[in-house]
Amino acid sequence: MRHALLAALSQGEASGYELAKRFDVAVADYWSATPQQLYRDLERLEQDGMVKAHVVEQTRRPNKRVFTMTERGREELRSFSRRPSKPPAIRDEFLVKLQAGDAADPAAIIAETRARIDRSREKLARYDEIRERMLKGRDEDDFLRESRRAGPYLTLMAGRMYEQMNITWAETVLATLIRREQG
Numbered sequence: 001m002r003h004a005l006l007a008a009l010s011q012g013e014a015s016g017y018e019l020a021k022r023f024d025v026a027v028a029d030y031w032s033a034t035p036q037q038l039y040r041d042l043e044r045l046e047q048d049g050m051v052k053a054h055v056v057e058q059t060r061r062p063n064k065r066v067f068t069m070t071e072r073g074r075e076e077l078r079s080f081s082r083r084p085s086k087p088p089a090i091r092d093e094f095l096v097k098l099q100a101g102d103a104a105d106p107a108a109i110i111a112e113t114r115a116r117i118d119r120s121r122e123k124l125a126r127y128d129e130i131r132e133r134m135l136k137g138r139d140e141d142d143f144l145r146e147s148r149r150a151g152p153y154l155t156l157m158a159g160r161m162y163e164q165m166n167i168t169w170a171e172t173v174l175a176t177l178i179r180r181e182q183g
Contacts (some may be wrong), residue, residue, distance in 0.1 A: 009067060
């Protein structure tokens, strides 16, 4: 979590609320966190000297704490980037239900497959909107050549490809289950 927070702060200073929004938009599909976890880990990062906070006074809203990554935080992020990543692992309840096969309720599995397709299409549409905002009318090659930061775009593309793959796979699952139901 701490490295995901440091990566989010590498985009610039932010309040806890703004960081939570960054997580919702940018990393929620590959790194989840509750607001409580986020604030708890921000406090730990501050205690460890990896971020510093200052209070921004507001007139119509409560004051807010804004966090900035320190040099120590940048070094931690660099050190983290040099370590090999753990291999990814799929942990998906739906796959357990699907594995159950004939012991499961086929109608429930079909309904959940349809819902999965719908969720993936919604996420893909959201990712496409974010992509268009990032590109600002440029094509991908121009953006990647001119942009100061390619990481957020590349992780967005990973999310897009994951949802596209999920849709294709779930449509195959749905067609198979329906054929089996029809005998």
